[in-house]
Amino acid sequence: MTDSPPPIDPATTQPDTAEKRITEILRTEQDGPGSNVLSFASLENVSVRNGHAHISLVTSRDDAPRIEPLRPHVEAAIAKLPGMTGATISLTAHRATTPPPANAPQAPAGAGHRPFNLGEKRGSASSRHPAETLLPGVKAVVAVASGKGGVGKSTTAVNLATGLAKLGLKTGLLDADIYGPSLPRMLGRSTRPEVIDGRIIPIEAWGLTSMSIGYLVDENQAMIWRGPMVMGALTQFLGEVDWGELDVLVIDMPPGTGDAQLTLAQKLGAKLARGGAVIVSTPQDIALLDARRGVAMFERMETPILGVVENMSYFCCPNCNHRTELFGHGGAKEEAERSGVPFLGEIPLLADIRASADDGTPIILSAPNSEAARAYTALAGTIAKALKDRT
Numbered sequence: 001m002t003d004s005p006p007p008i009d010p011a012t013t014q015p016d017t018a019e020k021r022i023t024e025i026l027r028t029e030q031d032g033p034g035s036n037v038l039s040f041a042s043l044e045n046v047s048v049r050n051g052h053a054h055i056s057l058v059t060s061r062d063d064a065p066r067i068e069p070l071r072p073h074v075e076a077a078i079a080k081l082p083g084m085t086g087a088t089i090s091l092t093a094h095r096a097t098t099p100p101p102a103n104a105p106q107a108p109a110g111a112g113h114r115p116f117n118l119g120e121k122r123g124s125a126s127s128r129h130p131a132e133t134l135l136p137g138v139k140a141v142v143a144v145a146s147g148k149g150g151v152g153k154s155t156t157a158v159n160l161a162t163g164l165a166k167l168g169l170k171t172g173l174l175d176a177d178i179y180g181p182s183l184p185r186m187l188g189r190s191t192r193p194e195v196i197d198g199r200i201i202p203i204e205a206w207g208l209t210s211m212s213i214g215y216l217v218d219e220n221q222a223m224i225w226r227g228p229m230v231m232g233a234l235t236q237f238l239g240e241v242d243w244g245e246l247d248v249l250v251i252d253m254p255p256g257t258g259d260a261q262l263t264l265a266q267k268l269g270a271k272l273a274r275g276g277a278v279i280v281s282t283p284q285d286i287a288l289l290d291a292r293r294g295v296a297m298f299e300r301m302e303t304p305i306l307g308v309v310e311n312m313s314y315f316c317c318p319n320c321n322h323r324t325e326l327f328g329h330g331g332a333k334e335e336a337e338r339s340g341v342p343f344l345g346e347i348p349l350l351a352d353i354r355a356s357a358d359d360g361t362p363i364i365l366s367a368p369n370s371e372a373a374r375a376y377t378a379l380a381g382t383i384a385k386a387l388k389d390r391t
């Protein structure tokens with residue numbers, strides 16, 4: 001056996017510190033060369049609760065027996081980490097890595113169908129899917145982004161995508177907001193995607209094909225994922241989902257302007273060049289400042305900016321029609337002008353927009369004659385025109 005990894009400081013029960021050390025142990029050779037757990041399995045999840053680590057590994061049926069003898073050593077090594085009391089490793093075995101013998105009985109009809117699990121293939125998702133092979137049937141990508149969370153990016157992405165589909169464009173919607181997946185709720189779907197012949201089948205909803213991490217893991221699980229796991233999941237969504245032929249894939253980007261956003265923009269460079277970025281902001285100064293960062297990031301990546309949308313722009317009282325500008329008004333338009341990018345319009349703050357999202361039907365469909373639906377329809381029309389001009 002090799003030595004345990006170096007001790008960690010007393011703040012060991014912090015999930016990310018402990019998780020890092022646990023991952024190091026999984027990578028450590030246990031019984032001679034080639035005996036580290038992660039050479040036989042991919043890591044699906046690590047969580048630490050009250051000092052006990054729960055580790056989920058995904059492996060093949062062939063490799064599972066190789067992990068079994070290593071499991072007690074690894075669990076014991078993890079339990080020795082300061083602040084830890086024990087560890088449980090659960091293994092999920094999915095598919096044989098070797099082809100069945102020629103005389104093996106035929107698989108029953110439908111055996112190619114099975115539920116999808118993240119990280120089930122060997123090797124990193126990025127190495128399996130170089131950027132130029134991603135989204136082969138997709139003509140253009142529209143990234144809906146915001147400098148900060150909570151400004152209504154997902155609501156805008158869902159209604160924009162539905163609006164584009166209503167206009168007759170074959171449209172997909174990808175929820176890349178790994179830490180806060182809201183698509184299943186907003187589309188009213190919770191089905192687990194299936195894999196058919198190695199391709200992940202997206203979930204149909206409201207005339208769209210859609211994919212979200214929320215269809216696969218519960219929200220709290222994704223919250224503790226580290227950067228590489230997030231990028232691995234996103235790359236699987238771009239490289240292994242059977243999006244088919246799409247005029248446009250709308251991507252609900254993670255909020256902010258960090259590594260995940262940059263990497264996505266890099267990977268999707270060519271498809272984004274035929275679409276572009278829509279930046280969502282509220283009229284508040286702080287949101288506008290972040291929106292400016294968003295514009296700057298996409299400009300650095302040479303992604304075309306389709307424009308800026310002002311969400312929660314004004315509140316229109318449903319009883320007396322009085323218009324109140326709760327967060328100020330017009331800031332996003334000024335910001336767009338200052339940055340030299342188009343202003344795409346204002347979406348009012350309306351309780352019905354939230355209620356519709358919570359009910360799982362985009363308001364553009366549930367109340368097509370509402371002020372909100374008109375605003376989203378106008379937005380979809382502007383984007384459809386921009387896409388037509390680009391392709």
Ligand SMILES: Nc1ncnc2c1ncn2[C@@H]1O[C@H](COP(=O)(O)OP(=O)(O)OP(=O)(O)O)[C@@H](O)[C@H]1O
Pocket residue numbers: 146148149150151152153154155156177180182255311312347348349350351352353354355357358
């Ligand atoms: N124009 C609007 N009027 C009323 N409620 C809205 C409006 N836009 C969004 N909301 C509500 O605000 C909340 C946040 O919206 P949403 O999830 O779309 O934001 P987000 O920017 O994607 O957030 P996050 O980055 O945290 O995922 C939701 O409850 C949504 O229903």
